[in-house]
Amino acid sequence: MKILFTSRGDSWDSEIDPRFGRTEFFFIYDDDSEEVQTYDNRDIANQAHGAGPRTAQKMADYKVDVMVTGNGPGGNAAAVIEKMGVKVYAGAGGMTVKEAYQSFRDGELSEF
Amino acid sequence: MKIAIASGKGGTGKTTLATNLASYMTEREKVVLADLDVEEPNSGLFIRAEHFHSEDKYKSKPAWDSEKCTLCGLCQEVCNFNAVIRMVDDIMVFPKLCHSCYACSELCPEGALPMEQEKIGELNHFRGKNLDFVESRLMIGEEQAVPLIAQTSEYVDQNLPGADLVIMDSPPGTSCPMIEAVKDADLIILVTEPTPFGLHDLKLAVETAEKLDKRHAVVVNRFGIGNDDVIDYCREKGIDIPAMIPNDRRIATLYAGGDLLMIPSVQEQLERVSGYIRRIREEVAG
Numbered sequence: 001m002k003i004l005f006t007s008r009g010d011s012w013d014s015e016i017d018p019r020f021g022r023t024e025f026f027f028i029y030d031d032d033s034e035e036v037q038t039y040d041n042r043d044i045a046n047q048a049h050g051a052g053p054r055t056a057q058k059m060a061d062y063k064v065d066v067m068v069t070g071n072g073p074g075g076n077a078a079a080v081i082e083k084m085g086v087k088v089y090a091g092a093g094g095m096t097v098k099e100a101y102q103s104f105r106d107g108e109l110s111e112f
Numbered sequence: 113m114k115i116a117i118a119s120g121k122g123g124t125g126k127t128t129l130a131t132n133l134a135s136y137m138t139e140r141e142k143v144v145l146a147d148l149d150v151e152e153p154n155s156g157l158f159i160r161a162e163h164f165h166s167e168d169k170y171k172s173k174p175a176w177d178s179e180k181c182t183l184c185g186l187c188q189e190v191c192n193f194n195a196v197i198r199m200v201d202d203i204m205v206f207p208k209l210c211h212s213c214y215a216c217s218e219l220c221p222e223g224a225l226p227m228e229q230e231k232i233g234e235l236n237h238f239r240g241k242n243l244d245f246v247e248s249r250l251m252i253g254e255e256q257a258v259p260l261i262a263q264t265s266e267y268v269d270q271n272l273p274g275a276d277l278v279i280m281d282s283p284p285g286t287s288c289p290m291i292e293a294v295k296d297a298d299l300i301i302l303v304t305e306p307t308p309f310g311l312h313d314l315k316l317a318v319e320t321a322e323k324l325d326k327r328h329a330v331v332v333n334r335f336g337i338g339n340d341d342v343i344d345y346c347r348e349k350g351i352d353i354p355a356m357i358p359n360d361r362r363i364a365t366l367y368a369g370g371d372l373l374m375i376p377s378v379q380e381q382l383e384r385v386s387g388y389i390r391r392i393r394e395e396v397a398g
Contacts (some may be wrong), residue, residue, distance in 0.1 A: 050194025050209045056199050057188075076206050083199050 018070025052077030120313025161240035
């Protein structure tokens with residue numbers, strides 16, 4: 001299963017970025033292959049409008065099964081994510097990616 | 113002559129000045145009061161006039177025709193607002209993000225994104241003695257005030273060309289809605305309060321007026337609170353302060369009751385603003 005975390009950096013110790021549309025990085029972990037991929041999304045700061053749909057579209061390239069984030073996506077992004085069939089788990093704001101992964105595994109995060 | 117009543121900071125007294133000034137000036141001439149703060153129009157709370165006309169207002173947005181579409185993706189490339197997104201085998205349109213620029217629609221090689229109309233708000237026109245009051249109200253959930261502000265200004269231009277004076281109650285701030293509201297004004301009156309917060313946002317509004325190359329003046333409201341920094345700033349910049357409305361509990365009481373400020377201390381300040389406007393008008397005309 002491929003899990004995408006919205007994060008402020010590209011390591012397991014990076015903090016979760018609570019925002020979806022304007023997240024600074026994607027941290028993607030495939031727990032079958034144990035491979036990590038990251039994507040630097042910081043260009044999004046230049047988008048005055050529609051950051052949500054834009055980031056959601058970028059996320060589609062990675063074909064993930066689950067997303068773990070902080071506040072949860074806004075309406076526009078949620079519509080795109082729903083189309084992709086990705087399950088969203090929110091409430092990981094303030095955690096590191098490692099902690100968020102553990103919380104997700106332990107079933108402590110709620111489905112958005 | 114068109115006068116925009118604007119401010120950087122919200123809640124400084126734009127509506128207070130716009131409604132009272134409009135009413136004061138109807139004693140001598142034909143006035144149009146346009147409430148262009150379409151996200152929260154409130155001039156109407158103070159104006160007693162007969163309903164004259166209503167109309168719905170629309171904006172254009174693309175509607176996807178899946179039969180004609182080849183999923184080439186050109187539409188999302190040309191959209192500056194991420195309002196059109198290709199996702200799997202769909203083109204998703206986000207009407208709230210769309211700025212009605214027509215780029216996707218015009219450039220689509222298959223004609224698969226025809227523009228359609230969507231209602232965004234309502235315009236109402238009221239008539240009183242020497243007064244035409246026009247206000248528009250953006251529908252709840254709509255994000256873009258600009259198209260409705262533009263159409264409201266157009267309505268005034270087309271339907272009320274004979275007015276001696278158009279007073280526009282503008283949205284607060286210095287972003288797109290404010291710019292749209294003041295861009296056709298001959299004079300911008302910036303209302304501020306004499307506090308550090310008032311001064312901070314006044315500076316932004318003055319910079320905006322300067323960038324737009326618009327004649328501007330300042331009316332200080334709630335004069336007596338805060339400090340002299342706003343007055344010093346205006347003096348340094350050479351900005352006229354035609355009037356200062358005193359900080360007075362009676363004003364708050366009348367305002368809260370939806371009444372115009374028929375008290376001598378305010379009427380005296382309105383006379384000053386009205387004299388200032390007449391002088392500018394002669395200059396503009398001469």
